[in-house]
Amino acid sequence: MNENLAVIYQSFPYLIRGVIITIGLVTGALGLGFAMGIPMAVGQVYGNKYISGIISFYVWFFRGLPVLVLLFLFYFGLFSLLGFNLSAFTAAILVLGLRSAAYQSQIFRGSIQSLNEGQMLAARSIGMTKVEAIWHVILPQALRISIPGWSNEYAILLKDSAVTYAVGVMEILTRANFVATRTYRPMPIFLTCAVIFIVLTYGGVKLLDLLENKVKIPGYGEER
C-alpha cells in the first residue's frame, strides 16, 4: 500500500501538468462552442429555411459521429488534406469545439424557444430591430436559462477530453498511462486519474451552480 501511495505522490506533479492541458482543452472547446453555438441557435430560431437547414445538418453531423471518429477524421484526415499543420492540442480544441458547438446550439435553441413569444413582440413594438431585440431581450434571458444544460455540457466535454489520448495530447489520461507503464502500477495511477477527473467534474459543476445563483433574476419563472 505504501509503495502505491508513494508512486501516486511522486507522479502527482506530472499528472497535475496534465490537468492544465485538460483545462486548456476544455476552456478552448467550450469557448469555441459558445461562440459558434449562440449564432447557430439564433440562426435556427430566427433564420430562414436555408440557414436553418444548414445548421441542422451541421448539428446532425457533429452529434451523430463518435468523438473518436471526429478526431481521426479531422486530425489525421481533413486537416492534413487542407494543408493545416496543427499540433494535436490545437486540433483537439478545434474538433471538440466544433462538436460542442453542435450540442450548445441545441441547448441555447431550447432556451430561446422556451421564452414567451411576447418578449419578442414587446421588443419590436418599442421599435427595436430583430437584432437589437435578440441581443438586449432574448439572449440575456435565454443564457441564464441555459446554465444547467451548459453545466452538463461542461461535464461531458471534460470527460471527452480524455479521448484526445488517442491523438497524443498530453492531458491527464495520457500522462497517467505514461506513468502506469513506467512504474508498473496501473491500478493506483488510473484510480488517481479517475479521482482527478471526478474532482474537476463536480468542482466545475458546483462553480457553475454558484454562477447560476449569482446571475439569477429575482423572482424569475416563479408562479405567483
Add this chain to the structure above:
Amino acid sequence: MKENKKIILRVENIHKSYGKEKILKGVSFEIKKGETKVIIGPSGSGKSTLLRCINQLTIPDQGKIFLENEEVTHHKKEINQFRQKMGMVFQGFNLFDHLNALKNVEIGLVKVKKMDKKAAKEKAIEELKQVGLKKQANLYPAQLSGGQKQRVSIARALAMDPKVMLFDEPTSALDPELIGEVLEVIKKLALAGMTMVVVTHEMGFARSVANEIIFMEDGMIKDQGTPYKMFNNPEHERTRKFLYKITELYGKSEE
C-alpha cells in the same frame, strides 16, 4: 333495532406526532358490524391521519388498532394481510395510472390475493358493474372523469372483500356535479351492510347514512352521537357552531 353485533374495528388511544406537532392526542372509538361512522371536523383536526393509522399507512406513536379482535399494530409482517381486510378510498383517488379501470380493480386480486386470472377478471367486471362503470372497463384513468375515477377506486377496494371500508374525504376533490354519483355508491354500500368509517364534509350524507357522527378537533374526539343528537342537541357549543357553518356551506340534508 339494536342487535348485539360484533365489534369489527377498535381504535384504542392513538397518538401521533410529526416532529414537534402533535396531530393525534389519544383517539379511541369502536365500530360494530354494519355500522357507518362519519368523522367530521375542521382541517388539521387529524381526521386523515387517524384513518391512515388504522391501516398503518401511518404508524402511530402510541395506541392500538384491533381488527376483529386481532391486534393490527406491532405486526409488521402481517400488516399486508390486515390491509387486505381494510379497504381504503383516497381523496385523490390514487388510481394506478398505467392500468385501465378493469386492471386497476383486478390487480389486487391477481397479485395480492393470488386469484386465478379468469376468476379475477370476472370478479372485477362484477365490481365495476356494481359502481355503474362496466362500460368504462377498458378506459385509462386519464380518460375518466373525477367521479368515475373515484367509483373505480371504490370498486378496487371492494374487490378485496374487506371487513371495513375507510373513506378519506372521498368527494372533496370532485367538481360539485360529480359528487352525487359517488355519494350514491357509498350510500348503497352502507345500506347493504358494509362496516365503514367515512371522513367527510358532506353533512347531508352524514345525516342520512351515519349511525354515529364523531366530531374531531385538535387531534381529539370532542363529541359524538347519533345524527339526530348531533344536529339538534349536541353536548358542546363548538359542535353546534361547526355543524351550523358546514351545513351553511355544503347544504342541508337531502332527506
Add this chain to the structure above:
Amino acid sequence: METITFIREILLAPLLEGTIVTLKLIAFSIPLGLFFGILIGTGRVYGNKFVSSFCTIYTLFFRGSPLLVQLFILYYGLPSIGIFFSPFVAAVIGFSLCSCAYHSEYIRGALQSIKSGQMMAAEALGMTRFKAILYIILPQALRRAIPGCSNEIIYLIKYSSLAFIVTCVELTGAGKIIASRYFEYTLIFAVVGAIYLLIVSIVTKILNILEKKLEIPGIG
C-alpha cells in the same frame, strides 16, 4: 488506386467485420446497462441506508470519471491484481458499468416524479413494498424515463468506438488499422462516420416505435 475499387476491395470487408463487433458490443452493453441502471436507480430511491449510499457513490464515480479511464482501469489496471479480461469482455463490462450509472439517474428522476399516492394505494391493497415497486411504480417510471434512457443508448452506440483503445477491434478500430496502412484517413473515416450515422438512425427509429407501442394515455 481508384476510390471505388479501394472501397470495394480493401475497405469493405474489414469495416463490415468491425461493424459486426460494434453491433455485438452494443447488443450486450445496452441491455446490461439498462437492467443494472434500473436496479441502481431503484436501490437509490427505495433502498435502505447502505443500499442507497452504495448506489449514490457508484453513480458519482461512474458519471464523474471518463469512460475511457474506466476502460483503462478494467483492461490495463486489473491484470496487476490478477484479474484478466479479454478486450471484448473488458469493453462490454466497462460500457455496461458506465452506461448503467447514467440510466440510473434518469430512472431515479422518473421514480421521484411518481405521486406518493400511487405507493399508498398499492400498500392499502395489501401489497408489499417490493410488489408495489414492481407492479405499480416501475411500470410508470420506466415509461417516463424512456426519453432519457433512449438518449443514453444512442450515446453508448457512439462511445462503443472507445473499445478500440483497449484493443478490441470494432468499426473505428478497423478503420484506423486500414487508414494507417494506406494513409486514406479522410475517405475511410467518412465511410466509418456514415456507418455510425446509419446505425444511430436505425436505432433511433426502433426506439421511437417502442416508445409509441408503450404509450399509455395520461403517462409520460
